[in-house]
Amino acid sequence: MEFLKSAVASAVSRGPAFGYSLGDRVDLSDSIWALHNGTKKEDGSKCSIFAFDINANKSRLPLAKNALRKWRTLRHPGVVKVLDTLETDTNIYVATERVVPLGWHVKRQALNTETIKWGLYSLSTTMRFINEDASSIHGNLRVSSIYTTESGEWMLAGFEVLSSLKEEDPAIYKYGGLLPDSSRYAAPEISRGGWDGLKNQAIHVTDSWNMGTLMYEIFNGYFMSSDQLTQTKSIPPQMGTPYKRLTQTNPKMRLPIAHFLEQGKRSGGFFDTPLIRCSEFIENMGVKDEREREEFLQNLEDTKDQFPEEFFKAKVLPELLKSVEYGGGGPKVFSVVLMIAEKLSDEEWEASITPAVVRLFASPDRAIRVFLLDNLPKMIDHLSKKVVSDNIFPQLVTGFSDVAPVVREQTVKSILVIINKLSDRQINGDLLKYLAKTQNDEQPGIRTNTTICLGKIAKNLGSHTRSKVLVAAFTRSLRDPFIHARNAALMALAATAEVFDDNDCATKCLPAICPALIDKEKVIRVQAQKTLEIFLARLKTLTANMPESALPPVDANGLPNPTGAGGVPRMGTPQTDASWAGWAISSFTKKLGVTGEMQPEGSGPMTQAEENGTTLGTPTVPVTVQISSRPGSSRSASASELHRQAVSSPSSTVRNNYATSLVADNDDDNDMDAWGDMDDTPKPVVEEKPKPSSIGKSGFGRTDLTEDDVINSFTRKPKSALPKGLGKKTPVSGSSSTGMATKSKPVISRVVASKPTAKKAVLAKKTEEADGDAWGTDNWDVDWK
Structure with missing residues (x-):
């Protein structure tokens, strides 16, 4: 294996410039292509590289060249996307989007019924295009010709004998027998009369037969001969009748794939599933109206557990982000985005969600801003300190001056979420300046929340500004006519008592608290009593180790005696029992x-x-x-x-x-x-x-x-x-x-x-x-x- 890998890499280096690097080989099928993981040299993005060794497979070179030619010209969402190709004297390379063979999932039996139906629906759509729109025969529809993307979608490849009947010399008639295991997958009429016998048959007969064998192999995990096709116990009951018609030995009775697709798409049909409807809607989300979009999102939330995680991450998520940023999807769409993002790793979050969040904070849409602030706790763990301080905070603070009260209030609440990811300069400078404004806001609820916010972020403030700012803010709130603002100030003082020194406690905090003891509202009086007791206990602790007197001792003549020897109390010093x-x-x-x-x-x-x-x-x-x-x-x-x-x-x-x-x-x-x-x-x-x-x-x-x-x-x-x-x-x-x-x-x-x-x-x-x-x-x- 290592020798083959090094030989392929050496051949690539000797040929024309190819902007992709080969990695490990990942295929387990009987295809003529060797599938490798690859990366793009320019940006390191992931890709897959199909490699064909000419010297080792000279007899099948016509199949590789036909596949290369068809692959370059065939464009359809259900076809593996080609990024670049390279043809040398010794090798043929096709760089595509990152895919893995479907055979991996089939051998491990890792596919559920809903995922299989979704995959067969995608293949049927692609095959209808090939048979009817392109007037072509695929001729190689099997597990080894199908690959899955990172989103879990099934993509079609294996174009070795893809032929258009409009061509003078279709490749399928000449080279069909060169396909690996061609006899095992060949339709009965081919086994009887050869590949040339297809000239007298309808264009769909071979591909319809191969669709039947593909269904059997996917649901059962293996396919050896046509005798097994009569066993239908593993086929879903709804698909039983169409499956039998696809595997009819009489080609004239065989069901075209286009008809198979139409039967499945009928209301209540086997292709009428939430996953398939979701996939269809996502691809056309930009042209849907508001009512259809809300209905889709509701169904998506209800059935999210039925869908593959890869489908949400790689298929649904990018489309939803586009809808939020450019299609006017609004907060409802972004809520589904966050629902999907819960299953993302930190790297995936940073690559897909973080850039969108930064752009949305700069959006003038107030509904989006409020939604972002409400859901900031769900996102903050995935956002780095640099992103928050450099990109999000400068946009977030604009909400302090917004004309809408709800934006100002949510902005104040969001400070508690992002405070640990802000720099000291931002906290003690810009943030305090904005909080000073909201503490004088015309809305009493905003003033109250500002006081609560200051109490909870007290430990984050600098030591040189903490006491001055908190005392000024809390004493101002104690004079607020709004009862909850006064109560919040008392509770904040009680919660932050430890940050004040003895001088502030005695000369600033206690004098400010005492008037609240005779407040007209009982709840304020009760809270003031509790806060007062906390500060008195705080002062008792702070003064426990203080000296009994700061006056120097004096001698018998009333003169200062620093040594204290023979000293007597000064005249005028209060005694214990003196009035x-x-x-x-x-x-x-x-x-x-x-x-x-x-x-x-x-x-x-x-x-x-x-x-x-x-x-x-x-x-x-x-x-x-x-x-x-x-x-x-x-x-x-x-x-x-x-x-x-x-x-x-x-x-x-x-x-x-x-x-x-x-x-x-x-x-x-x-x-x-x-x-x-x-x-x-x-x-x-x-x-x-x-x-x-x-x-x-x-x-x-x-x-x-x-x-x-x-x-x-x-x-x-x-x-x-x-x-x-x-x-x-x-x-x-x-x-x-x-x-x-x-x-x-x-x-x-x-x-x-x-x-x-x-x-x-x-x-x-x-x-x-x-x-x-x-x-x-x-x-x-x-x-x-």
Whole structure:
């Protein structure tokens, strides 16, 4: 075998230029031709090559030359298609479409009844053309003369004795006896009177007889002599009578193949099958109207399991793709295409379906676009990343700006399908730009789906854009009047909580979620509670390893002590058991230049006023305060005693007014309108030490300062406005779209020993700075259009 292959290749190389390469030999028949798989040198496409060795078969050379001449001139869909021929002194080559011998399937009994009927129908159509239209006799109709294409169609060859009765010297009369096994397949009249006896017979008699023997051989798998033809048990009952008429020994009673074809095509006949109807319709699909096309497609979906896979892949699929792209087949046709494509390999998908999909995405037909977007999940696994990012995505994003809402909505949904096949530049650049537009779409459903889309693709966003974009998008959706858009924002925040750091969770996400807790819709309130719990748990995890304080330790003299050795708590640091008022008084005391140490001495019994809640909150830990007016002079007092004296001096009116102002200012913290810049941290206040010359009416800096003077300085109601943070502030301009007016947080100011005019200037300056720092939520609602 290898020697024959090399000899053939050597002969081809020595002859004229032939644009095809020979491969393995694949035939198993008794034909005069040796069939090889081949490839076209120019593009590597598949083909078959029929080779005839002249030196080995000189006696049959007339048969090969007659076949070559007829093959070149005969054109019919049922004939093996010739691509090129080459004739040398030693060989004859015929390059054709890729085919395989029908004998392969017959010997393996791999053909079902429906496929055999379809094949016989194709052969009958071709033979009617040869007998009636071409007025010719084939004379060699047998299994070895029939081949199947990649689509499963039966194609006719074996034109060794094909003769036209219009010729002066028909080849069948002279060379019919040279055919391999000619006596086994010869009709009874030829066996009796030779091939010349055909001159007195009708043109169809030989081919009709051979059609009968072919049917017997296909259904039974073998044919040895004409005595077997009477056994019809394997022939389908519907074809029994026509088969008997084809194999009549009397040539005048023999049924012409054209009549055999007409009988089968009648309604309910043996050729009236779904597979044959489908084949007929596909070949003429371009001239069918819309109603006929829809009926055909419906039947095709119902009977798809009855057809050979090769028929769908190589015959139906190309015709359907042509109809979709150029014949106006529409989504209905393309749905059948995808049904067939499920059985294709990745290589077949890339070769046949992918180019069509890329072209269809560029189509202006909205129905096709919507269908492609709906069925993108079925196609995405077969599309490479390069095809999606370079060819499909640039066409797909045009749907974000389409005037039809359904196209915009389906485009947003399709992002979830293709996101893994897009580049980082496309995701963090072009895609976010288009999603920003759809989040402001006039259709509430599109806005909702955009929020859902952002939540699901959060892990695909870049780390530098993820937090900024998601916070801005989700907080915007939380203000959406559409209930489902708000619910989607809350669910998206809950699903993406892990992507936010502690600062974003505390300063951006939680403030945005809290208003939803009092939403008018219960479903929003319930979801807001769930989302809030997720973020609180997230913050608890993030802050679990944080230090207890960021302040450096101090020594006994109040100086920074980085080593921490012998350090004591700073005056003004909140203690575990201290109330807010106690911490505030400690802060005021520190601002007076007071130095001292907090020494726990045990808690004393509560007074009646404390039990009734009329005090500002007495510290539970007694504190010894040492007040220094000049070097060498000091006085000590218990913090509890100091506080009791403060709250009991001059009058209860002053005390109640002071408490009321604290309570009122504390309520402002719960007002969303009072929230300011959540990203800024409080700026440290620089203490101003009293100068020797700054002794005024207030008494600060005096050497004869008594304890009562100090207490009265805390309880005396100031004539001017309260320090920053202890009174209501006028809302500043620049409130957000949610109606959140911005106010500064209450801050307890430190009292600085100075002249009255200097003190007022400092307070005015701090108030002005606080007003300038306040801004609304719009300042951190990122505009990412």
